[in-house]
Amino acid sequence: MSDLKFSAEDVINKSFDYVVCGGGTAGLTLAARLTEDPSITVAVLEAGEHNIGEPLIDVPGQFGQTFGNPKFDWSFPTTNQTHSLNKSYLWQRGKGLGGSSAMNFYAWTKPPAQDVDAIEALGNPGWNWADYSKYTRISETFHIAQKEQSDLYPHTHDLAFRGESGPIQVTVPHSVHTVDRLFQETLVNKGLKAIKDPYGGDISGTWMASANLDPKSWTRSYAATAYYLPNRNRQNLVVLTEALVARVLFDTPTDKKDLTATGVEFIHGGKTHQVHARREVILSAGTIKSPQILELSGIGRKEILKKIGVECKIDLRGVGQNVQDHTYLGVSFELNPNDPHETYDLMRDPKFAAEAKRLHAELKGMHRIGITSFAYIPFQSATSEASTLIKRAAESVEALKKGGKLEPGQADILDKQIENLADPTVPDLEIIAFPGYFTTVTAPEPGKSYVTILFVLNHPLSRGTIHAISNDPLAHPAIDPAYFENDNDLENLVQHIKYIRSMTETEPLKSGIVREMDPGPNCKTDEEIRKYIYDCHGTCWHTIGSTSMLPLDKQGVVSPELKVYGTTNLRVVDIGIIPIHLATHTHATAYVIGEKAADLISGRVRT
Known part of the structure; x- marks a missing residue:
């Protein structure tokens, strides 16, 4: 589907009340909510293509198929990682309307209440679990498990924790229930609590996740289809794709006064243009691009700006600092063939895959699959x-x-x-049952079924940076996540592997597997486990912190109202504002940020 409604002429040298830089998850959420007021005009500039209606996005069960494709993926490389074998890692990020909500694995998860309350405790009034819970319910409509699903697995819900009228459609995806039973029952037998519904702030235990899929069509429900598409004919909303924001424009500063943003310079069709903002400019370009745009606009560390030849307008020390990334990898097992499992491994068979596509048109088959079995574990229980x-x-x-x-x-x-690590009620370890082969050291064998227990570093102690290395807006910034700079992060992952291996000593998983595939029986000592982690870990695509919401004297970039310090009307509205990492996948949180920002800007109070 191509977007023929808007052209560059609808934006170039035009004036809007709000200019939103980035048509991703939070940006489209914000634009849709602001334009509910017909007197408000909003322009959204998105660097990627339109992409709505693309089967690679819409149809579930194609995990990672858009990765590396420049139509969908920024494919940002990191710097060589000093503490991880000097390797560079590739960070996939969504490029196009919907941003990363168009290319993620659509698991719908939310953090523990303590993690969100920690954001408020760091100096951000109103950014607490109670507010998070309100806005996340506003963003979603939850559909309970269908009878055919409940007949196979006893899905449980607490509707008080779920939204009933929001744009994002959330449901229980098709699951490999036999694998879910192995995972869930084993963890309960190991002493974990079975969580009835993990969306009310308590995730410490083992539970089944929902997915942002629309059960009426079994397609992905994401920012572009949920927030933009239903509102694309609003006269006060203009969305221009393939428009890369270069820098924010400001009025001529006077002594001791905060800067006022007047618009944005952007590149479209190989040429540089401007668009003007009457009220505010809002950066929603994501954790990687938003700090780069700030620096190219003259806001950031003066020594960084001097290196790239940009005049320093505000020496804002926190820009591009405090970067925290979830990293992950997996342990894979061959399942016992005496127990029938219809795992994702079947999709490696071309005939099965072709039939699965045909069945999806009938709202059946493997393309309704999701990642469903999760567990979050305090260190003390692990x-x-x-x-x-x-x-x-x-x-x-x-x-x-x-x-x-x-x-x-x-x-x-x-x-x-x-403090949270020492609290036995706060989870730190995360493990996920992927119903198929998802490691890379060895290869799966045809006709066999596997489960891969994925695990994620949730609260890294290491701190990285993201900074522009050129005044060219087309150049990628330097991304340094500083993986394992603090060795306790690596030790955390070692403990994950040990815990996963202990699961194989507990029924029913003990009888349900034949052998460990990766890292395999030759990986025994802590040093051998560390080597496996070095070789196989990679980003979990949940980077936060580069435009942290903190007090200015704590190297904050934005205030609790999301305004950039030293400006009157420039905000950042994306996941980069989160100053301390959360034990969750960050997708649902991006919608919370967009929803809450719309109320902060408009002054609306929702209950």
Whole structure:
């Protein structure tokens, strides 16, 4: 589907009340809500293509098929990672309307209440679990499991935790119920709590996840189809694709006054143009691009701006700092062939895959699949070494303080992380059952079924950076996640593998598997496990923090109203504002940010 409604002439040198830079998850959410007021005009500039109606986006069960395709993916490389074998990693990010909501694995998860309340505790009034819960319910419409699903697996819901009238359609996807039973029952037998519904702020235990799929069509429900498409004919909303924002324009500054944004310079069709903002400019370009745009606009560390030849308008020290990324990998197992499993491995058979596509047209088959079995585990429930490891992590933070190696504000954030790590009610380890082969060291064999237990580093102590390295807006910024700079992050993943292996000593998983595939029986010692992690880990696509919402003296970039410090009318509205990482996949949170920002800007109060 191509968008023929708007052309560059609808935007170039025109004036709008609000100019939103980035038509991704939060940006389209914000634009849709602002334009509910017909007196307000909004222009959205998106660097990627239109992309709505693309089967690679719409049809579920194609995990990662858009990765590496420049039509859909920015494919950002990281710098070589000093503490991870000097390797560079590729960060896939959505390019096109809907942003990363168009290319993720559509698992719909939400954080524990304590993680969200930590954001408020760091100096952000109103950014707490109660508010999060309100806005996330506003964003969604939940559909309970269908009878054919409940007959196979006893899905449980608490509708008080779920939205009933929001744009994003959320439901229980088709699941490989036999694998779910192995995973869930094993963890309960290991002592974890079975969570009835993990969407009310308590995720410590084992549970079944929903997905942002529309059960009426079994297609992806995401920002472009849920927030933009139903509203695309509004006269006060203009969306221009293939328009890359270069920098924010400001009025001529006067002494001791905050800067006022007057518009945006953008590149379209190989030429540079301008669009004007009467009220505000809003950056919703994501954790990677928003700090780069700020720096190209003269807002950031003066020494960084000097290197790239940009005049420093505001020496804002936090821009591009405090970067935190979830990284993940997996342990794969061959399933016992005596127990029938219809896993995702079937999709490697071309005939089966072709039939699955045909069945999807009838709203049947494997293309309704989702990733459903999750567990979040406090350190204390995962290992007998918990107290020693928590003490080790705390000592590493104290050493950074004494060594003067922390940026302003970092001590507060790290202290909060250690406090939560020591709290036995706050989960730190995450494991997920992917019903198929999802590791890369060895290869799956035809005709066999597998389960891969994926695991995620949720609360990294390491801190990275994202900074422009050129004044060319077409050049990628330098992305340094500083993987394993704090060795406790690596140790956390070692403990994940040990816990996953302990699951194989507990029924029913003990009888349900034949052998461990990756890392395999030759990987035994901690050093061998570390080597496996170095070789196989990669981004979980949940980067936050590069435009942190913190007090200015704590190296904040935006206030709790999301205004960039030193400006009167420039905001950042995307996942980069989150200052401390959350034990969740960040997709649902991006909608919360967009929804809440719309109310902050408009002054509307929703209950």
